[in-house]
Amino acid sequence: MKICVTGSAGFITGYLVEDLLKAGHAVFGIDNYSKYGEISRSYDNHPNYHFVSGDAKNLDLLKSIVGQVEVLVAAAARIGGISYFHEYAYDLLAENERITAAAFDAALWARRERGLRRIVVISSSMVFEGATVFPTPEGAQLTSPPPHSTYGFQKLATEYFARGAWEQYQLPYTIVRPFNCVGIGEGRALNAPIILSGNVKLAMSHVLPDLVLKVLEGQDPLHILGSGEQVRHYTYGGDVALGIRLALESERTINDDVNISTGKSTTVLELAELIWKKINGSKPFRYVNDPAYPYDVQVRMPDVRKASDLLGFNATTTLDDVLNEVVPWIELQWKQGRM
Known part of the structure; x- marks a missing residue:
């Protein structure tokens, strides 16, 4: 399968691209290195990895890539830790909305003109920021108070983008929510506040x-x-990547959402x-x-039963x-x- 991953030089996506390549997929990555600066990965010269240095908000550039693939993984976003949420409350919301809109505009065009099969949205456990039910199941984002942080609120908005694009244009989607991904490859962000x-x-x-x-x-x-x-539920990046791959490969997750986490x-x-x-x-x-x-x-604290039941996924x-x-x-x- 040919798959485009936006934000491919990121932390979670570093694990995801590696897993997709090992599974035999062709991966088209796009990133502007805005978070960590230019970095190298072990798979940079893999024959099935095609990387473009560019901004995921550049719709024309994005369309030129997404027009070649079957699945778009919308992973690009500004993200950081708790202090980052506080320091860049407006920028996170505004920039991530622009990134999200570009991804969906490109996906809608590619669905219509090139037969894109689906968009996979990398959401976040932060959509459950106001949850009161634990373990928290999929669907609780619709019944819980809205997230307090602009980051959590915007991640919830990405899920509404997916639902709206299906409702109006029949763009199939899958929403995945990693919980507290941990692993190697996460350094100090270039624009991180000094705390x-x-x-x-x-x-x-x-x-x-x-x-x-x-x-x-x-x-x-x-x-x-x-x-x-x-x-927290600290989930290894390799396990998160496997869960995302299984979700994007499965027909059972079309127009559905799934938590990806250790129990x-x-x-x-x-x-x-x-x-x-x-x-x-x-x-x-x-x-x-x-x-x-x-x-x-x-x-x-996520409910992880759905990922196990639908995908046979368990973080090990x-x-x-x-x-x-x-x-x-x-x-x-x-x-x-x-x-």
């Missing part, structure tokens, strides 16, 4: 890399954002202690609590295995001055 957590500059205020960085720099006691009791709950404090022990061994674990950001959702990588891969990678980046 101090104790004596350490946060990398992205994404909890795992930031905690690793603080422990590597010898922070003691370790600064924890908020109470530490926040519940394992972990608090921020539990994660912090695991990281501490990986790096500091038996050194006593000490921490202090810093004030939380407004958009620090206390419980983000343990958090311990994730840390065994991620901690050495971040340590190398840190020593080389990239974090």
Whole structure:
């Protein structure tokens, strides 16, 4: 299958492109390197990978690519951690709306003129920011209070784009919602705000890399954002990529949505202690609590049964295995001055 992935130089998409190529698909990527700067990937010279350096808001450029494929994966977006949501509240909303509109305009044209089979929307667990039912099932985004953050609100809007394009133009869609994707390849964003957590500059205020960085720099006691009791489902990037691929390959997900996540709950404090022990061994674990950001959702816990039932998908990588891969990678980046 020929697949276009917008934002192909991103974090999740790095795992996704690799998985798609391994599965035998041809991948057409587009990215303007606006987040991390120009980077290289192990698959850059793969014969089935075709990359275009450009802006995903450039409709003519996007149409020239999407016109060649069967599936468009709309993944391009401005994204960061909690501090990023706060610092760029308007820019996130405005820029991501423009990116989303361009993707759907290109998909609608390609559906009409080239027979595009469907658009796959990479949404976010943040659409469930106001959820009160846990584990949170698909459909709760329609019954929960709307997200408070502009990022979560815009991600919910992408899902309405999909529903509207089907209702008016019969553009088939699939919506996938990754939860707390973790892995290697996530560095400090070029335009990330400088935020101090104790004596350490946060990398992205994404909890795992930031905690690793603080422990590597010898922070003691370790600064924890908020109470530490926040519940998350840290899902390995390779598992997320597999779930997205299975969703875009399946006819059972057409005009439907699916959560992609591990079923394992972990608090921020539990994660912090695991990281501490990986790096500091038996050194006593000490921490202090810093004030939380407004958009620090206390419980983000997905219902994962639908992905299992529809796709046979279950995230299998343990958090311990994730840390065994991620901690050495971040340590190398840190020593080389990239974090």
